Amino acid sequence: MYVDLGNALDAEPRLTREALDRLDERVADAHDRIARGREHADHGYAALNLPDTVDPDAIRASVADFDDPAAVLTVGIGGSALGAATLAEALGADLAHYILDNVDPAHVRSLLDSLPLADTVVHVVSRSGTTAETLANFLVVREAMDRAGVDWTDRTLVTTGEDGNLRRLADRHDLPALDVPAGVPGRFSALSTVALPVAALGGADLDELLAGARAEADRLSGSLFDAPAYAYGAACYALERRGAGVNAVMPYAESLEFFAEWFAQLWAESLGKDAVGQTPARALGATDQHSQLQLYRAGPRDKLVTLVRPRERPDVPIPETDLDGLSYLGGGSLAALLDAEFEATEASLAAARCPNIRIEVDRIDERGVGELLYGMEAACVCYGELAGVETFTQPAVEWGKRAARGLLGGGDFPEAEAVGEKRRLLVE
Amino acid sequence: MYVDLGNALDAEPRLTREALDRLDERVADAHDRIARGREHADHGYAALNLPDTVDPDAIRASVADFDDPAAVLTVGIGGSALGAATLAEALGADLAHYILDNVDPAHVRSLLDSLPLADTVVHVVSRSGTTAETLANFLVVREAMDRAGVDWTDRTLVTTGEDGNLRRLADRHDLPALDVPAGVPGRFSALSTVALPVAALGGADLDELLAGARAEADRLSGSLFDAPAYAYGAACYALERRGAGVNAVMPYAESLEFFAEWFAQLWAESLGKDAVGQTPARALGATDQHSQLQLYRAGPRDKLVTLVRPRERPDVPIPETDLDGLSYLGGGSLAALLDAEFEATEASLAAARCPNIRIEVDRIDERGVGELLYGMEAACVCYGELAGVETFTQPAVEWGKRAARGLLGGGDFPEAEAVGEKRRLLVE
Numbered sequence: 001m002y003v004d005l006g007n008a009l010d011a012e013p014r015l016t017r018e019a020l021d022r023l024d025e026r027v028a029d030a031h032d033r034i035a036r037g038r039e040h041a042d043h044g045y046a047a048l049n050l051p052d053t054v055d056p057d058a059i060r061a062s063v064a065d066f067d068d069p070a071a072v073l074t075v076g077i078g079g080s081a082l083g084a085a086t087l088a089e090a091l092g093a094d095l096a097h098y099i100l101d102n103v104d105p106a107h108v109r110s111l112l113d114s115l116p117l118a119d120t121v122v123h124v125v126s127r128s129g130t131t132a133e134t135l136a137n138f139l140v141v142r143e144a145m146d147r148a149g150v151d152w153t154d155r156t157l158v159t160t161g162e163d164g165n166l167r168r169l170a171d172r173h174d175l176p177a178l179d180v181p182a183g184v185p186g187r188f189s190a191l192s193t194v195a196l197p198v199a200a201l202g203g204a205d206l207d208e209l210l211a212g213a214r215a216e217a218d219r220l221s222g223s224l225f226d227a228p229a230y231a232y233g234a235a236c237y238a239l240e241r242r243g244a245g246v247n248a249v250m251p252y253a254e255s256l257e258f259f260a261e262w263f264a265q266l267w268a269e270s271l272g273k274d275a276v277g278q279t280p281a282r283a284l285g286a287t288d289q290h291s292q293l294q295l296y297r298a299g300p301r302d303k304l305v306t307l308v309r310p311r312e313r314p315d316v317p318i319p320e321t322d323l324d325g326l327s328y329l330g331g332g333s334l335a336a337l338l339d340a341e342f343e344a345t346e347a348s349l350a351a352a353r354c355p356n357i358r359i360e361v362d363r364i365d366e367r368g369v370g371e372l373l374y375g376m377e378a379a380c381v382c383y384g385e386l387a388g389v390e391t392f393t394q395p396a397v398e399w400g401k402r403a404a405r406g407l408l409g410g411g412d413f414p415e416a417e418a419v420g421e422k423r424r425l426l427v428e
Numbered sequence: 429m430y431v432d433l434g435n436a437l438d439a440e441p442r443l444t445r446e447a448l449d450r451l452d453e454r455v456a457d458a459h460d461r462i463a464r465g466r467e468h469a470d471h472g473y474a475a476l477n478l479p480d481t482v483d484p485d486a487i488r489a490s491v492a493d494f495d496d497p498a499a500v501l502t503v504g505i506g507g508s509a510l511g512a513a514t515l516a517e518a519l520g521a522d523l524a525h526y527i528l529d530n531v532d533p534a535h536v537r538s539l540l541d542s543l544p545l546a547d548t549v550v551h552v553v554s555r556s557g558t559t560a561e562t563l564a565n566f567l568v569v570r571e572a573m574d575r576a577g578v579d580w581t582d583r584t585l586v587t588t589g590e591d592g593n594l595r596r597l598a599d600r601h602d603l604p605a606l607d608v609p610a611g612v613p614g615r616f617s618a619l620s621t622v623a624l625p626v627a628a629l630g631g632a633d634l635d636e637l638l639a640g641a642r643a644e645a646d647r648l649s650g651s652l653f654d655a656p657a658y659a660y661g662a663a664c665y666a667l668e669r670r671g672a673g674v675n676a677v678m679p680y681a682e683s684l685e686f687f688a689e690w691f692a693q694l695w696a697e698s699l700g701k702d703a704v705g706q707t708p709a710r711a712l713g714a715t716d717q718h719s720q721l722q723l724y725r726a727g728p729r730d731k732l733v734t735l736v737r738p739r740e741r742p743d744v745p746i747p748e749t750d751l752d753g754l755s756y757l758g759g760g761s762l763a764a765l766l767d768a769e770f771e772a773t774e775a776s777l778a779a780a781r782c783p784n785i786r787i788e789v790d791r792i793d794e795r796g797v798g799e800l801l802y803g804m805e806a807a808c809v810c811y812g813e814l815a816g817v818e819t820f821t822q823p824a825v826e827w828g829k830r831a832a833r834g835l836l837g838g839g840d841f842p843e844a845e846a847v848g849e850k851r852r853l854l855v856e
Contacts, residue, residue: 143747226855254532255534275728279674287505295696300703314534319570328833334565338531348843428656
């Protein structure tokens with residue numbers, strides 16, 4: 001992974017090279033804490049050990065008995081779904097990948113109606129085995145398979161904790177089952193049993209993926225000027241402290257759209273606490289030049305834009321044309337056009353004094369994606385250390401979970417009563 | 429459209445009922461300006477007349493000769509694509525809808541390889557007829573059809589300006605061609621010849637869609653307390669002025685994902701100027717409760733969350749289960765679960781003093797979607813009037829377009845030289 005901070009300096013908000021030099025002492029301390037956390041496999045830090053602790057053979061074995069499926073359906077939510085979606089989209093796949101990570105009945109129905117259920121592998125992911133959305137969806141999927149005359153026990157793979165509902169279900173029906181990794185929050189679990197089975201089913205080379213992650217791990221060091229992940233995390237932190245409350249992540253690659261969504265979860269849930277934390281905004285180049293760029297250049301000076309691209313990509317030539325004013329396009333290629341747009345946008349942000357950071361990988365392949373995911377995770381942990389927040393918890397989501405459960409008759413929760421007290425000012 | 433501002437009041441940032449009352453005098457002035465602009469069909473304001481000025485018969489006629497296509501492909505970018513995508517996704521369709529709104533060669537190639545080209549209608553949309561991304565993609569699509577032995581002139585529909593490349597091409601090959609509406613910026617063009625042909629091809633009832641929009645137009649009045657669109661626009665403006673720089677739009681419906689993207693363009697490009705403007709963030713309920721909610725509740729007090737849902741939706745029952753701790757789900761339904769999550773999230777935001785606004789339509793059907801799109805457009809125009817910005821221009825995107833064109837050898841542009849001056853601080 002390559003991180004270029006050149007355009008992050010001396011813009012608005014203003015971050016100077018001298019400030020980065022001073023911050024580097026704190027990065028050294030953060031690196032020490034991270035290294036210690038990894039050494040003890042402490043909660044959260046254990047995620048940064050995954051390239052060495054995950055067992056790709058076990059993952060390959062868990063999917064080996066599904067013969068030639070046409071599709072794989074991930075049933076999970078949040079960190080239990082976004083990693084798989086990111087890998088499947090970025091690495092392409094020999095089979096179609098679908099997700100049920102929401103409980104919208106219209107969507108669930110239309111997806112189940114269109115899926116080739118007899119040729120679909122269902123991967124159910126829930127650490128606790130009780131996640132309401134995931135289990136409700138699983139119950140619906142299982143019934144749909146029953147109705148279609150498909151034996152769901154032949155088509156289901158489970159990733160869950162050591163005990164709980166899903167574990168017992170797997171034991172009872174002899175389903176292939178993988179353990180969620182110990183000490184790894186969902187949003188840091190892409191390089192584990194949570195998401196790798198989908199990559200394996202799609203034909204991705206898990207060893208290369210992990211090698212990419214390991215290469216990025218090897219680049220971690222006590223200076224942000226030597227470690228791309230820390231360079232990114234520290235610059236984001238320093239810019240947020242100076243007023244860049246928004247981080248717009250804009251990959252120039254369609255296959256990284258889910259990556260931007262995965263990043264948004266990583267950043268928001270890890271760093272959004274104690275009244276601090278940068279708000280991730282998802283964008284896509286070149287498309288969002290025609291949507292968000294006006295705001296980034298001319299709106300409030302509260303943004304960092306993160307531009308992501310591969311250094312090499314496949315190409316498609318643009319046919320010659322006699323259409324007026326388009327001769328400059330004809331005979332060129334889509335990659336040349338997209339890269340020109342990338343560089344033009346980067347320069348246009350710099351000209352408007354909007355801080356921006358360029359992140360590149362060589363290619364969007366197993367190695368590049370391994371580097372990118374690991375790099376962003378390490379960047380996030382570094383930011384969390386510098387900000388002094390509890391990177392690996394998400395206490396603020398519990399209130400709503402209890403309220404929803406109470407509303408559904410799943411127990412007595414005071415939060416459910418608060419729902420009834422909603423204040424109204426209705427305009428219709 | 430129903431707008432409930434109850435939870436927008438007395439949170440952090442703090443907006444009081446008294447402040448809304450005072451603002452209402454300015455809303456009356458804004459409404460007068462909007463009414464005058466509509467009366468004269470001034471640039472931009474003309475968009476709010478579309479329910480009366482668009483000709484649904486002409487649109488139906490333009491697609492009548494394509495017999496029974498399996499798919500429609502929109503080739504456009506920004507406002508020339510997002511409206512069609514929003515309508516196709518929200519209203520479902522009798523045929524598959526695809527978009528080429530980016531020039532990523534890997535994506536273009538894989539899409540063209542998978543499309544049934546002989547049964548696909550291509551809708552090319554560009555006001556100028558020279559939009560680089562759109563025309564490059566069109567040239568590639570046309571060649572792919574040629575190669576597949578498909579006569580592209582039988583399968584292509586054009587929406588463009590009165591003259592220019594695309595118009596001449598349509599004339600030369602006798603393609604069905606529609607005029608872009610006069611005085612309507614792309615991001616305000618969903619209810620026009622730009623997006624309605626796709627809805628018509630998909631079997632949507634254009635009359636109902638326009639009736640929904642007209643109903644929302646009829647609700648515009650001189651008081652935010654009587655006009656849902658102004659209630660939303662004015663509250664967003666007032667909250668932004670008080671520090672809510674981010675507006676997280678979170679529909680509780682998978683079929684409104686593109687709506688959130690369409691909204692993001694509308695908001696960012698219209699209001700992001702003169703160093704002001706709220707940054708739109710796209711989220712999706714219930715999924716993003718497991719991703720962004722931690723940040724919204726516990727992060728910086730710089731956010732408004734806009735919750736959107738239909739009051740009625742189709743349903744899917746959740747099968748009974750003997751899995752431990754899940755009996756409260758079994759026998760319920762996905763809609764009940766999703767609505768409980770909606771209300772729990774709304775209350776959890778209120779409990780955390782994060783301002784939030786509830787927007788509802790009766791159903792996600794033609795009428796509801798017409799109300800919603802028109803309502804958000806009128807809200808945006810109202811916000812722009814209150815903020816005193818030029819809602820209908822997007823000057824900040826021109827710099828990058830000139831730079832990209834210069835880089836590609838399409839002329840001599842000083843902006844292209846600035847690209848070469850990029851400052852570097854590379855960490856690898």
